[in-house]
Amino acid sequence: MRTMQRGLSLVELLVALAIGSFLMLTSAQVVIDNKLSYLFQRAQADNQNNARFTMQWLDRQLARTGFKRRPEQAMEAAFPALDEAGSGVPGCVFAAGQVVVSVNAKTLCIRYQPSDRQELDCLGNSRPANTASLAIPYAEPVEAYVEKLSINATQQLMCTSKDGTATLIEGITDARFDYGVAAAGALDVLAYTATPAPGDLVRSIRYAALISAAVPGGTAASNALAWRYWYEKDFPAAPTLRLYQVVKGTATLRNVLP
Numbered sequence: 001m002r003t004m005q006r007g008l009s010l011v012e013l014l015v016a017l018a019i020g021s022f023l024m025l026t027s028a029q030v031v032i033d034n035k036l037s038y039l040f041q042r043a044q045a046d047n048q049n050n051a052r053f054t055m056q057w058l059d060r061q062l063a064r065t066g067f068k069r070r071p072e073q074a075m076e077a078a079f080p081a082l083d084e085a086g087s088g089v090p091g092c093v094f095a096a097g098q099v100v101v102s103v104n105a106k107t108l109c110i111r112y113q114p115s116d117r118q119e120l121d122c123l124g125n126s127r128p129a130n131t132a133s134l135a136i137p138y139a140e141p142v143e144a145y146v147e148k149l150s151i152n153a154t155q156q157l158m159c160t161s162k163d164g165t166a167t168l169i170e171g172i173t174d175a176r177f178d179y180g181v182a183a184a185g186a187l188d189v190l191a192y193t194a195t196p197a198p199g200d201l202v203r204s205i206r207y208a209a210l211i212s213a214a215v216p217g218g219t220a221a222s223n224a225l226a227w228r229y230w231y232e233k234d235f236p237a238a239p240t241l242r243l244y245q246v247v248k249g250t251a252t253l254r255n256v257l258p
Contacts (some may be wrong), residue, residue: 047243053168059251062110063254065253066079066253067115087109091148113140117134122168123161146161155212157175171211173242173244175209180250206248209248
């Protein structure tokens with residue numbers, strides 16, 4: 001005599017639960033892996049965007065260095081000596097004719113004359129005292145722009161003018177500036193140095209930056225080759241999980257060429 005089975009047996013229920021748990025774990029792992037991949041790719045994109053902005057901004061500001069509205073005017077006349085009070089920017093002191101000064105390994109000061117009334121400093125400010133002179137072609141402005149470009153201890157690219165300080169970008173772990181010096185009246189750079197002497201003629205500036213972005217645990221970012229390349233040593237025993245990228249550039253100071 002046949003008997004009809006109704007419902008599930010205990011064995012069948014346990015098998016179903018095991019299969020369901022396996023599928024859930026597999027799905028969860030796929031979701032986690034996809035999220036880690038997304039966060040890693042976003043960190044890469046952040047690094048690339050920061051690197052692009054850093055290079056473009058430094059190239060633009062350094063290209064302005066030493067610009068004067070009267071080409072025939074001597075540099076010493078266009079850019080007289082300035083002490084810290086005269087420049088209005090802490091740490092920025094210039095000798096006559098000097099337009100770029102190394103403050104430390106991560107900080108430099110530059111100065112230049114605005115080309116027209118639309119030109120602003122790195123904080124987006126103009127100088128009202130220049131309004132009348134800038135309306136006249138080749139007229140010397142009353143006041144030149146002085147800017148301090150620096151990387152602070154909290155990994156930020158900063159710009160300081162007489163109107164204050166602003167953060168331009170974050171995520172710059174380290175930076176280096178080297179100055180190409182030349183002989184008087186020469187175009188060729190003799191050597192690059194991180195500490196130019198007060199009388200050195202700086203013709204170009206070579207910069208490098210170590211860009212970084214935070215990444216989640218479980219990635220391979222802690223073994224980044226860029227970090228080893230920059231510091232020339234292995235990671236510490238407990239490295240911070242960050243993704244690193246090195247960017248380099250050289251800006252020729254065309255406005256100060258003889």
